[in-house]
Amino acid sequence: MTWSKVERVRELARLVGITIAEDELGEVADRVDSLLRELEKLAALDLAPIQPVTVFPEETDHGA
């Protein structure tokens, strides 16, 4: 079965437990779709060896 982007958003919203108004489903779908498309560009990068961090450790030097 192929879902439209709006149907996919409606189903995802149900799964995560939020209610999206019918008249706002299109906008939410556009926002999600554009982000996923934009981040597809990162797929070309070799990110496998990188460990994500929230706060970077401080450098030992004290700036310029």
Add this chain to the structure above:
Amino acid sequence: MAHDELAFLSAIETARAIRAKQVSPVEVVQAYLARIGRLDKTLCGYITVLGEHALAAARAAERTLMVDADVGPLFGVPMAVKDQFWTKGVPTTNGSRAYRDFVPAQDATVITRLSQAGTILLGKLAMSELALGGTRRPAWGISRNPWDLERTPGESSTGAGVALAAHLCAASVGEDTGGSGRTPAAYCNAVGLRPTYTRVSRHGLMPACWFLDQAAPMTKTVEDCAFVLGAIAGYDPKDPSTSRRPVPAYAARLGQSIRGIRVGLIRELHGHPDVHPEVKQAIETAGETLRALGAEVREISIPLIVQAGAIYVAIGDTEGAGACDELLRDRPGDLDPASRTRLQAASLVPFKVYNRAMKARVLLRRQFMEAFGQVDVLMSPTSPYPAPKHAALTAPFAGTDDVRARFFFRRSYTGSYALAALPAISVPCGFTTDRLPIGLQIGARPFAEETLLQVAHAYEQATRWYTHRAPAATAS
């Protein structure tokens, strides 16, 4: 000096005049309150004005000056803060109807430190809802850019931009998650600094994304910015993530030559085909000015920076949605449609995508640090275009391409520094032919705010764009 002219002094000029007893803190506060009363109905820079509180604090400051001449560099300066900082006993709305009745029981550390520095709190400033952006129906009215009332003052520290451009406070502290301090500064001909992450306490700062949020000094001049940063920076046991590094005297290098300082013009941001031509020209002229001051300016590449807007949204918005989870589930109707749809979209971002963005963030930081192996500071436009019209900013998106063009592109300019946890400052850099302000962004390596301020100050003093007055600031 005429009463109204007091409000056009910088924060440091105001403090000097107070220390020299050329003017009393009460007179200064009265001057600002009179301007707020006259202009802010139209401009909507403030959510809450603390008139009685400010006057009482000013009278107390007068009494202090009678017995103690040894006061700090910001003593008596009337300031205002973004309504994202807790203020004990004073409503703190986070720009949202959802928090309109929230009254904190304690002050944010930033508020405590501003008070310890002897500043006087004039009020709480308008902001786009939850420090996001594009709020379509702001609960406290549409904040208007004093340079052109049809245009946005910038987001999300909207009120700080308004209040500085219209001289409704002497200095302010906004907040910068992905550019929320620097962008209003650029659009309003003011100075906005994002300090290194961990430099300033986040205790009592209502969160958007906890590992990107930073308090942002927003001021009329670079000198003011240095002193405000000095007042609020430093370790805070209430925010264990804050750095224990000593706080330097940030103003110490202001006025020193920048001869020999290496400046990198970020090719991907400056050379992008969608940059407004007058912004591009202004940045090139800024490069020539820095060269004339003795700096070595050359182009430098940070390849991943063009993707920073999308990376930022994937991380910042997803974290923001997490911070607002209860609100999104139980009271979505309390939110403005722009915030609601943005956070709902972020709630649906798959973990795989979030994780990829978090890894790309680390790679972006590496690319920045490689650049800092070749140059001391980086420069670019703060925003690729001047302040947009309100209608263009708040219109619902018309498809995925519209989201990409309006939502991600601009965020690469400021969001990149936030992702990399680096300090960056926006300083006035001229005007378009329509008299819209342009901002020059200068960035530096972690904890190099002194270098940043030194270069920004040299540029500011050579150009003096900050002395220009917005039309709405001089309206009677």
